[in-house]
Amino acid sequence: MSTAVKAGAAVGGLGCLMSPIALTVGISSVFVIGGFGVLFAPLIALILFFTGGGGGGDTGDPPDLDRIAGIIQGDGQGEFDPTSVPEGMADAITEAGALCADIGPVAIAAQIDQESGFQTDRTGPEGEQGVSQLPPEVFARLGKDDDDNGETSALDPADSILAQGRFMCELAEQVSPLASPEPLSDVMSLTLAAYDAGLEPVLEAGRVPRTNASQQYVMAIRAKFAIYEGAVPASPSTQDIEGQ
Known part of the structure; x- marks a missing residue:
């Protein structure tokens, strides 16, 4: 206490x-x-x-x-509240969260919130684009024309979100042998840390790296899980962003 x-x-x-x-x-x-x-x-x-x-x-x-x-x-795999995300994004988030057993739509939505605040046109410092802020080389490998508009673009929310889901599933598979009951050593935390810091630092540490940046990234996203399960109200500014 x-x-x-x-x-x-x-x-x-x-x-x-x-x-x-x-x-x-x-x-x-x-x-x-x-x-x-x-x-x-x-x-x-x-x-x-x-x-x-x-x-x-x-x-x-x-x-x-x-x-x-x-x-x-928890593991971020609770029931997703589609009204907690901008209009037009819920279907892609649901689909991305169903690509593998270790990653659910709640985690996908919380991670998008942390990465871009659902801004579809965001550009990161290393050339990351779109709502999921994937490294360009990762999107080039995993991105597809998931919205069937004739082009594959990280600036298309569905393309970005589904590529995010594929990458998260890929990372989850690679870090799962490290998982343990210890704090910050579960599959979800390890996967989030690998998404943010890279796979190699997580494999070397055998857990979420002991850096403020990695641990704050994981905890910040975990704190948002409650929003996307509908336990905490989503902010009006987030709900007002239009999905493209």
């Missing part, structure tokens, strides 16, 4: 930026997944707050903390 109290104090120091609901969600998340490190308590709480966790939904009902904590700690 002391872990939760310490986490609450850290988050509470953010003052008026945090609503009571967001604070409670942040504390609950850290209490249950404390094995992943108290370091990420403010990160998780802020993500949930700014993506709608502090809004309480239209009814003002408090969030189901047990459900949220279980989702964040």
Whole structure:
């Protein structure tokens, strides 16, 4: 319980930026997944707050903390809420999340949120394009004309998202022999870390690399799982983005 109290104090120091609901969600998340490190308590709480966790939904009902904590700690394969993503993207996300047993649509949606905020025209620092921000060489290998518009383009959401799903499944297969019950050593965490940092650092470490960048990437996406299972309201700005 002391872990939760310490986490609450850290988050509470953010003052008026945090609503009571967001604070409670942040504390609950850290209490249950404390094995992943108290370091990420403010990160998780802020993500949930700014993506709608502090809004309480239209009814003002408090969030189901047990459900949220279980989702964040889980494998990202819960029931996907298609209304949580921009219009026109739900079908591609559902299809990408059904390509293999280890990756579900909830994880795909949360990762897109983290990578691009569902911006279809985003360009990354290394030439990554589209909602999934795949490295160009990966998209060239795995991208297909999944929306049947006559061209294969990372700027087409369906093409980008299905290539993301193929890459995640490919990575999951390669990291699965490393999986263990230890924190940040499950297949989902290892796969997310490999997507972000590259496969080699994960294989060398035998777990999510012990760097702030890798661990924060994994925890940030886990914190978003609750949004795409409908346990935490999606932010209006995310819902308003139009899928192409």
